[in-house]
Amino acid sequence: MIGFAWGSAAALALAWPSTADWWIMATGAVTAASCAVLGAFLVLRRMSMMGDAISHSVLPGLAAAFLLTRSYSIGPLLAGALVAGLLTALLTQTLHRYVRLPADASMGVVFTSLFALGVVLITQVKGVHFDRQCVFEGAIELAPLYTISIAGIEAPRALVVAGVVLAINAAVLLLLWKEMKLSAFDPALSTTMGFPAGLMHYVLMSLVALTAVASFEAVGSILVVAMLIVPAATAHLLADRLGAMVLLSAGLGAASSVLGFALASHFDTNIAGMMAVAAGGLYGLAALFSPRYGVVSAVIRNARLALRVIRDDLLGVMYRLEELAVDRRLTSRDAVQAVGGSPLARWGLAGLIRRRQVLRRGETLELSPEGRAAAQQLVRAHRLWENYLVQYLGLPLDHVHEPAHRVEHFLDPELQASLERKLPDATHDPHGRDIPS
Amino acid sequence: MTPAFEIHDMTVAYHRRPVLWDIDLQVPEGKLVGIIGPNGAGKTTLIKAALGLTPLASGKVEIYGKPYAQQRKMVGYVPQRESVDWDFPVSVHDVVMMGTYGRLGWIRRPGRTQRLLAERCLEQVGMLPFAKRQIRQLSGGQQQRVFLARALAEQARIYFLDEPFAGVDAATETAIVELLQTLRGQGCTVFVVHHDLETVRHYFDYVILLNMRLVACGPVHSTFTPENLQKTYGGRLTILDAAAEAMRQGEPGP
Numbered sequence: 001m002i003g004f005a006w007g008s009a010a011a012l013a014l015a016w017p018s019t020a021d022w023w024i025m026a027t028g029a030v031t032a033a034s035c036a037v038l039g040a041f042l043v044l045r046r047m048s049m050m051g052d053a054i055s056h057s058v059l060p061g062l063a064a065a066f067l068l069t070r071s072y073s074i075g076p077l078l079a080g081a082l083v084a085g086l087l088t089a090l091l092t093q094t095l096h097r098y099v100r101l102p103a104d105a106s107m108g109v110v111f112t113s114l115f116a117l118g119v120v121l122i123t124q125v126k127g128v129h130f131d132r133q134c135v136f137e138g139a140i141e142l143a144p145l146y147t148i149s150i151a152g153i154e155a156p157r158a159l160v161v162a163g164v165v166l167a168i169n170a171a172v173l174l175l176l177w178k179e180m181k182l183s184a185f186d187p188a189l190s191t192t193m194g195f196p197a198g199l200m201h202y203v204l205m206s207l208v209a210l211t212a213v214a215s216f217e218a219v220g221s222i223l224v225v226a227m228l229i230v231p232a233a234t235a236h237l238l239a240d241r242l243g244a245m246v247l248l249s250a251g252l253g254a255a256s257s258v259l260g261f262a263l264a265s266h267f268d269t270n271i272a273g274m275m276a277v278a279a280g281g282l283y284g285l286a287a288l289f290s291p292r293y294g295v296v297s298a299v300i301r302n303a304r305l306a307l308r309v310i311r312d313d314l315l316g317v318m319y320r321l322e323e324l325a326v327d328r329r330l331t332s333r334d335a336v337q338a339v340g341g342s343p344l345a346r347w348g349l350a351g352l353i354r355r356r357q358v359l360r361r362g363e364t365l366e367l368s369p370e371g372r373a374a375a376q377q378l379v380r381a382h383r384l385w386e387n388y389l390v391q392y393l394g395l396p397l398d399h400v401h402e403p404a405h406r407v408e409h410f411l412d413p414e415l416q417a418s419l420e421r422k423l424p425d426a427t428h429d430p431h432g433r434d435i436p437s
Numbered sequence: 438m439t440p441a442f443e444i445h446d447m448t449v450a451y452h453r454r455p456v457l458w459d460i461d462l463q464v465p466e467g468k469l470v471g472i473i474g475p476n477g478a479g480k481t482t483l484i485k486a487a488l489g490l491t492p493l494a495s496g497k498v499e500i501y502g503k504p505y506a507q508q509r510k511m512v513g514y515v516p517q518r519e520s521v522d523w524d525f526p527v528s529v530h531d532v533v534m535m536g537t538y539g540r541l542g543w544i545r546r547p548g549r550t551q552r553l554l555a556e557r558c559l560e561q562v563g564m565l566p567f568a569k570r571q572i573r574q575l576s577g578g579q580q581q582r583v584f585l586a587r588a589l590a591e592q593a594r595i596y597f598l599d600e601p602f603a604g605v606d607a608a609t610e611t612a613i614v615e616l617l618q619t620l621r622g623q624g625c626t627v628f629v630v631h632h633d634l635e636t637v638r639h640y641f642d643y644v645i646l647l648n649m650r651l652v653a654c655g656p657v658h659s660t661f662t663p664e665n666l667q668k669t670y671g672g673r674l675t676i677l678d679a680a681a682e683a684m685r686q687g688e689p690g691p
Contacts (some may be wrong), residue, residue: 181527185522186520188485188490189514194506240526
């Protein structure tokens with residue numbers, strides 16, 4: 001955290017050979033993964049902002065540790081950060097529980113005050129040399145400059161620290177996997193079984209504090225906060241098992257780092273910032289395209305449903321026309337007009353023709369045998385439902401067509417069978433028309 | 438014989454405002470017990486206090502003569518269905534496995550024995566075909582069955598169920614009652630927070646009538662009487678009536 005002017009660092013980043021680039025990416029990726037595995041539990045416990053709070057409030061812990069020991073060595077700094085992190089969690093809970101401040105407000109009060117205290121300490125007290133910009137943005141581009149030697153390899157110190165933190169997080173999570181899972185899902189049951197949810201909360205908070213302080217020297221608080229929340233939120237959209245979510249979260253964190261580095265090199269901008277932006281971008285993609293919750297997937301699902309309803313309606317119109325035994329045959333234009341005349345209607349008709357349920361005969365259309373069978377099923381469902389509404393819900397005759405029209409598309413064979421059991425001798429609908437079999 | 442469940446002179450308070458006053462009761466083994474009372478009577482609080490989830494202002498709770506902390510493995514708990522996040526990334530089978538965690542203790546991982554047990558419990562509630570489902574895909578009744586299967590996996594002697602019939606279909610309600618009766622048949626004692634007064638006589642053989650204080654506790658036939666129900670549900674109403682009358686007249690009541 002010794003200050004370097006940001007501009008010269010960027011210039012250095014461009015000039016460095018690619019081994020340095022790899023070290024930066026690896027440092028970012030491992031740091032992100034160590035944050036992201038914890039993030040999964042923060043997101044599931046609905047305390048994502050606790051990651052934010054703790055990563056800010058470790059600052060006074062660092063400053064106080066320095067003031068007490070007058071050294072930059074990692075041990076006292078970690079201890080200070082851990083104490084500050086746990087104090088944040090404890091104060092937040094105390095304010096919430098005993099002073100009855102709402103949970104979000106108590107978190108806000110605690111971490112902004114502690115963070116401000118930290119800022120005051122590092123700017124006002126003589127002898128503390130923290131670079132404030134470094135606290136926010138980190139100095140990941142400088143990571144390859146400070147190396148230590150491990151098994152003959154000169155590796156960036158930040159990468160080694162991040163690796164150790166990741167290993168600690170992974171070890172604790174593996175060891176306490178079932179306890180973490182249970183206390184996150186059902187804290188009350190966890191407590192009654194003798195795994196106090198409060199204790200698990202502080203275990204998690206300790207890991208967050210440790211990870212935050214170890215990471216933000218290298219990558220800055222913006223990236224720590226982002227990596228504690230965003231990859232996990234993305235993974236939550238995509239995974240439906242806890243193990244998968246945690247691994248995916250770590251993978252997404254690492255991927256965001258690599259992607260962010262590439263983008264930052266391309267646009268020649270802040271690397272840590274770009275890594276966080278990349279994580280946000282991946283979340284955006286997941287929010288759009290996730291099969292279950294994605295916006296685009298929902299639009300596609302709705303469009304498919306609308307198309308199916310239109311096709312059903314077209315079949316119904318043609319069947320009812322046949323039923324009236326009039327000679328009139330619909331043209332494509334008539335058919336499309338009959339179901340609303342929208343582009344969707346034309347698309348639906350094209351679909352029926354492609355499925356060979358409707359055949360073209362010169363200018364006009366007619367049902368194929370398969371089309372007629374499908375239409376019969378539909379009209380049957382419609383008229384059974386009308387009967388059901390009259391007999392069981394006591395609706396008047398002029399009120400049953402519309403509801404039946406809405407429901408007919410969703411009466412699968414199973415539901416139809418139970419309708420038939422309820423209406424054993426239904427041969428005609430309430431208006432007197434045959435129910436096709 | 439030691440009663441299965443005993444509360445001595447217990448008061449529970451939230452922020453120094455008592456919500457349960459001086460409760461004193463005993464329930465013998467092998468009973469199916471309904472905990473009955475109006476909203477805000479402290480039914481959930483009674484369960485939470487019994488399970489050590491809420492601190493006691495005074496008094497004590499004993500499970501077979503010993504404090505809860507020493508008897509954890511004898512007790513199964515089914516919290517209210519809405520108390521958990523049904524979007525949580527776990528399968529039905531995972532949730533039932535959680536029932537086995539208590540007996541495993543810290544750090545030990547569930548193995549084959551626990552998996553088989555979970556499957557048996559799922560089978561008992563008719564949810565085995567859903568074992569691999571993500572829990573968000575379940576209906577309310579299915580969620581409740583999964584919770585019940587998880588409680589079975591706890592292999593307890595005493596069960597506490599918080600509103601297991603809330604928002605479930607008729608078939609599930611019947612299935613749950615039958616299962617609880619089977620448990621009673623095996624010598625278990627089962628406590629159920631219950632709302633529907635109509636069904637009390639059919640479902641339970643013992644009741645705890647509660648409204649901030651204990652109104653009565655005993656066998657259904659002698660305890661679930663109109664007089665006791667009047668005390669349980671009526672106390673609040675007369676005060677409300679008096680208050681409403683005072684408000685209507687625009688001045689404090691007599």
